Amino acid sequence: MTTLDFSRFGTSVAVDEREGYEGYLVSADKLVEFATALRDEYGYDYLSSVTGVDYIAEEKFEVVYHAYKTIGGAELVFKVQVARDKAEVPSLIDIYPGADFQEREAWDLLGIKFTGHPDLRRILLWEGFEGHPLRKDWQEAYYEEDIKPFKSRWPKAEYTRAEAQNPYGANVKYPDQFDPEKWVPEGEDALYGSLAKYETTDESGLKTDHLTVNLGPQHPSTHGVFRIAATLDGETIMNLKPVMGYLHRNHEKIGERNTYLQNMPFTDRLDYLSSLSNNFGYALAVEKLLNIEVPERAEYIRVIMAELTRIQNHLFAIGMFLNDLGAFFTPSLYAIEERELVLDIFEMVTGSRMMCNYFRFGGLARDLPAGSLQKIKDLVFDRLPRKTDEMDRFLSENEILRSRTVGQGYLSTEDAIKYASAGPVLRASGVPYDIRRAAPYSIYDRFDFNVAVRYNGDIYDRYIIRLDEIRESIKILQQAVEQIPEGEIQTGKPRYQMKVPAGEAYGRVEGPKGELGFYLVSDGKGNPYRYHVRAPSFINLTAFGPMCKGLKIADVVAVLGSIDIVLGETDR
Amino acid sequence: MYGKGLLKGLGVTLKRFADTYLDDIKWMGKRYYTAEGLAHRSSKDAKGIFTVQYPEEKLPVPEEFRYVPFLVYDEGEDGEILNRCTACGICSKVCPPQCIWIERALDPKTQRPIQEPSQFIIDVDICMNCGLCAEFCPFDSIKMDHDYEIASYGRTVHHLDDLLKPASYYDEIRPVNSTREAAARKEAEEAKAAKKAAREAKAAARAAAKTD
Amino acid sequence: METKGLNSPGYEIPDDVKGAVAITTIDRIYNWGRRSSVWPLMFGLACCAIEMIATAAGRYDFSRFGMEVMRPSPRQADLMLVSGTVTKKMAPTIVRLYNQMPEPKYVVAMGACASGGGPFKEGYNVVSGVDKLIPVDVYIPGCPPTPQALINGLIKLQEKIDGQHWKDTRWYREGDLAAIPIPMLGPDLIYQEQIPAIKEASKEA
Ligand code: SF4
Ligand code: SF4
Ligand code: SF4
Numbered sequence: 007m008t009t010l011d012f013s014r015f016g017t018s019v020a021v022d023e024r025e026g027y028e029g030y031l032v033s034a035d036k037l038v039e040f041a042t043a044l045r046d047e048y049g050y051d052y053l054s055s056v057t058g059v060d061y062i063a064e065e066k067f068e069v070v071y072h073a074y075k076t077i078g079g080a081e082l083v084f085k086v087q088v089a090r091d092k093a094e095v096p097s098l099i100d101i102y103p104g105a106d107f108q109e110r111e112a113w114d115l116l117g118i119k120f121t122g123h124p125d126l127r128r129i130l131l132w133e134g135f136e137g138h139p140l141r142k143d144w145q146e147a148y149y150e151e152d153i154k155p156f157k158s159r160w161p162k163a164e165y166t167r168a169e170a171q172n173p174y175g176a177n178v179k180y181p182d183q184f185d186p187e188k189w190v191p192e193g194e195d196a197l198y199g200s201l202a203k204y205e206t207t208d209e210s211g212l213k214t215d216h217l218t219v220n221l222g223p224q225h226p227s228t229h230g231v232f233r234i235a236a237t238l239d240g241e242t243i244m245n246l247k248p249v250m251g252y253l254h255r256n257h258e259k260i261g262e263r264n265t266y267l268q269n270m271p272f273t274d275r276l277d278y279l280s281s282l283s284n285n286f287g288y289a290l291a292v293e294k295l296l297n298i299e300v301p302e303r304a305e306y307i308r309v310i311m312a313e314l315t316r317i318q319n320h321l322f323a324i325g326m327f328l329n330d331l332g333a334f335f336t337p338s339l340y341a342i343e344e345r346e347l348v349l350d351i352f353e354m355v356t357g358s359r360m361m362c363n364y365f366r367f368g369g370l371a372r373d374l375p376a377g378s379l380q381k382i383k384d385l386v387f388d389r390l391p392r393k394t395d396e397m398d399r400f401l402s403e404n405e406i407l408r409s410r411t412v413g414q415g416y417l418s419t420e421d422a423i424k425y426a427s428a429g430p431v432l433r434a435s436g437v438p439y440d441i442r443r444a445a446p447y448s449i450y451d452r453f454d455f456n457v458a459v460r461y462n463g464d465i466y467d468r469y470i471i472r473l474d475e476i477r478e479s480i481k482i483l484q485q486a487v488e489q490i491p492e493g494e495i496q497t498g499k500p501r502y503q504m505k506v507p508a509g510e511a512y513g514r515v516e517g518p519k520g521e522l523g524f525y526l527v528s529d530g531k532g533n534p535y536r537y538h539v540r541a542p543s544f545i546n547l548t549a550f551g552p553m554c555k556g557l558k559i560a561d562v563v564a565v566l567g568s569i570d571i572v573l574g575e576t577d578r
Numbered sequence: 579m580y581g582k583g584l585l586k587g588l589g590v591t592l593k594r595f596a597d598t599y600l601d602d603i604k605w606m607g608k609r610y611y612t613a614e615g616l617a618h619r620s621s622k623d624a625k626g627i628f629t630v631q632y633p634e635e636k637l638p639v640p641e642e643f644r645y646v647p648f649l650v651y652d653e654g655e656d657g658e659i660l661n662r663c664t665a666c667g668i669c670s671k672v673c674p675p676q677c678i679w680i681e682r683a684l685d686p687k688t689q690r691p692i693q694e695p696s697q698f699i700i701d702v703d704i705c706m707n708c709g710l711c712a713e714f715c716p717f718d719s720i721k722m723d724h725d726y727e728i729a730s731y732g733r734t735v736h737h738l739d740d741l742l743k744p745a746s747y748y749d750e751i752r753p754v755n756s757t758r759e760a761a762a763r764k765e766a767e768e769a770k771a772a773k774k775a776a777r778e779a780k781a782a783a784r785a786a787a788k789t790d
Numbered sequence: 791m792e793t794k795g796l797n798s799p800g801y802e803i804p805d806d807v808k809g810a811v812a813i814t815t816i817d818r819i820y821n822w823g824r825r826s827s828v829w830p831l832m833f834g835l836a837c838c839a840i841e842m843i844a845t846a847a848g849r850y851d852f853s854r855f856g857m858e859v860m861r862p863s864p865r866q867a868d869l870m871l872v873s874g875t876v877t878k879k880m881a882p883t884i885v886r887l888y889n890q891m892p893e894p895k896y897v898v899a900m901g902a903c904a905s906g907g908g909p910f911k912e913g914y915n916v917v918s919g920v921d922k923l924i925p926v927d928v929y930i931p932g933c934p935p936t937p938q939a940l941i942n943g944l945i946k947l948q949e950k951i952d953g954q955h956w957k958d959t960r961w962y963r964e965g966d967l968a969a970i971p972i973p974m975l976g977p978d979l980i981y982q983e984q985i986p987a988i989k990e991a992s993k994e995a
Pocket of ligand 1: 662
């Protein structure tokens with residue numbers, strides 16, 4: 007990591023000197039000043055991740071920020087520590103608007119208050135939920151033990167269903183004098199209140215009521231259980247807020263109870279369309295902590311799998327996007343046909359079509375089975391290039407698609423950076439930022455490929471950039487399948503339990519949806535002390551509201567389709 | 579021209595329709611319900627309709643395919659069940675959602691734990707089909723099944739009796755793996771035997787030396 | 791194929807009218823009608839929904855079973871395919887959707903999550919299986935069930951429909967079917983039937 011000169015902040019900014027940690031410790035009162043300087047003077051214009059850690063033994067919370075330069079280069083980590091009983095940190099939303107949802111999440115799950123945040127509501131859970139689950143002293147209804155493996159499993163099986171044991175949830179705390187009959191589910195008012203005023207008066211004195219419309223959580227074009235609350239003037243969007251958490255599966259809480267290896271299959275279920283990319287990011291993070299190398303052949307297989315994942319994800323995204331535009335199912339049927347062929351390979355190599363669970367720390371679960379490399383070659387040299395061109399030919403010039411998308415849902419370059427958009431969304435707005443190039447991991451520095459970038463920042467570009475990326479992925483794949491060497495696929499013996507040196511690590515990969523990061527804190531034991539996922543689908547949604555303002559309601563669906571979210575990752 | 583996109587789109591579908599029939603003719607009725615036909619329809623050259631007519635025909639599952647776990651037992655001389663599982667508990671420790679419950683059997687006389695499970699429960703409604711249990715079982719006992727047709731009218735919890743399947747079944751669904759594992763087991767056994775022999779020889783030599 | 795079962799009433803049909811007359815029972819023809827046009831609600835919850843989409847798409851194509859008409863509105867759907875993790879935040883919506891579906895209605899729990907909680911069961915926001923909320927007809931284990939496994943489950947559902955008798959299925963008895971009470975989002979998910987107990991407990995506190 008580069009060392010920067012922050013001496014003008016005096017003692018307010020200190021180098022983090024804990025063993026295994028890096029970055030700077032900033033005092034809370036100087037945070038805004040520090041961040042402003044960081045953005046304007048040091049060039050760290052992209053705040054990628056914000057999260058909190060509960061250091062309960064030391065009675066404090068730590069908020070961890072990861073910032074980057076969009077011109078590439080290493081990360082800058084800075085942290086703020088606050089006392090646990092006075093958990094207040096100034097919000098960075100004015101400097102980095104991309105922190106919006108992430109600060110709300112830290113408030114929701116850890117109860118860290120971000121002063122100055124204009125809309126600090128719960129984001130994944132609902133208003134009225136009792137407690138902040140990621141705090142280390144918070145226990146859920148089915149709580150068994152702090153860490154896995156649980157003792158009741160072996161050698162004496164005490165098999166009971168968790169729900170049978172806890173009919174009302176032993177750990178569920180109801181506030182004093184709680185009366186369920188008088189209870190009114192909260193939250194909706196706060197949500198609608200945050201959508202700004204309901205009435206406007208135009209210049210002629212005509213008063214107009216604004217309509218509030220909800221899309222979802224059950225709606226055919228929200229890609230899962232996602233809800234959009236919008237105020238409309240006629241058909242025009244005045245303000246729009248995404249509402250999520252309908253698929254909040256407590257990934258991080260469970261992840262902190264799991265052993266490191268046990269988290270691997272859980273990462274499959276984050277962005278369930280691209281499980282191998284998730285595996286990749288998590289494996290990188292843990293390998294950083296463990297400081298182990300991956301054998302050559304395994305690196306190649308990893309790249310091959312990750313790029314195949316990107317292709318099938320983008321195929322699915324394009325298909326579903328066309329669905330959202332109203333081309334009911336036909337284009338997606340064609341896209342899914344190609345995706346199935348890729349899934350066949352996944353099934354053959356990893357054992358499952360979607361939940362691959364294939365990466366291990368220091369290698370892979372198993373080698374490529376006989377015949378699979380040939381299948382991959384068939385696809386990347388013949389079928390996929392052909393079919394991508396075909397898709398391009400059928401769709402890209404289609405007049406309906408063009409008239410619905412060109413110039414719509416505009417996201418400027420500055421906004422894309424500001425809102426911490428990642429992946430295709432960022433690159434379609436003219437920022438050639440791709441982690442595979444900006445901070446190459448694994449063996450991506452060996453391949454010849456271009457970073458796909460488009461400059462108009464509209465829906466059309468976000469669509470077409472996915473086709474570009476498929477082509478670039480095919481290019482990488484063609485090189486990888488030719489160059490792949492023979493050899494080992496795992497460093498050392500595969501282990502299911504291991505001690506991981508204390509410290510922190512942030513592993514990030516360029517997933518199909520954007521920067522996927524895993525922030526891990528180890529306390530030297532077999533389970534991660536803190537496990538946080540920087541989910542691109544979640545953070546890309548920050549720009550969703552601003553992008554939709556002024557559009558017609560029908561275009562919202564198109565914008566959402568062009569962002570390409572997966573709810574498993576959005577809500578985790 | 580407006581409407582061109584529409585016509586083009588219809589053309590695409592029409593072409594696919596025609597492709598299906600052309601391919602049908604080319605395969606002369608062998609396109610469906612034959613293994614080759616199925617393989618063709620899931621190959622890179624697939625054209626036109628590629629639907630798998632499940633349940634009349636089924637896609638062959640690859641060797642590595644995993645669904646829910648089962649326990650392999652070896653068949654004794656007259657078909658008795660010789661559990662491979664030693665109730666070591668490793669699978670229940672690695673299982674990410676902790677859905678394996680194992681009861682270690684006790685020796686009826688001494689009440690000491692023996693290397694045999696008396697109960698083995700997998701709550702299939704929790705199992706995430708991750709395959710970690712199979713990966714880390716040191717005795718090649720728990721393995722991932724290929725049978726996916728297990729829908730039922732109630733919740734599914736597998737007990738020891740439901741889980742046990744013979745080794746011959748395992749060899750059949752995963753020939754490559756089982757051959758490799760059998761070879762590894764044999765090697766380990768031989769190594770062990772060799773070690774033992776060496777140790778005995780040494781001891782004998784030492785004994786001989788002593789008497790001298 | 792399916793009409794074969796339809797036309798075997800157990801009565802002797804004279805040979806000369808065999809080509810022209812078919813005798814069946816009301817149950818049979820009625821069940822046949824229902825089982826051949828089960829319209830699922832277009833409703834995906836999590837990872838399993840992607841496999842559901844794959845099943846609806848070209849390769850597995852459940853329209854071969856008359857199920858292609860995925861309805862986004864519960865008012866037009868017969869089958870709720872619960873494909874994924876049921877979270878507490880989503881629970882009220884699911885019950886509401888179920889209540890809005892017209893009878894006869896069926897529920898298939900697809901995947902481990904919907905059947906019994908799945909890998910995320912221990913989580914604080916996860917309901918241990920959709921049968922905690924609504925009655926379930928068929929459970930399909932797997933995480934996720936492959937498309938073929940899903941179709942296998944749907945065939946099981948058809949078998950179940952085949953075995954039903956119009957006189958004793960729930961929805962043809964007299965009186966209205968009571969709607970399922972919708973759980974509330976309080977400090978935790980509150981089922982209506984828990985309210986008295988919670989009231990007791992909080993009074994003591
Ligand atoms: S199945 Fe294997 S890992 Fe599990 S208890 Fe038996 S021998 Fe041990
Ligand atoms: S497959 Fe995974 S989840 Fe299922 S029993 Fe084995 S280890 Fe547990
Ligand atoms: S059963 Fe598995 S695949 Fe299905 S929703 Fe649950 S976690 Fe996802």
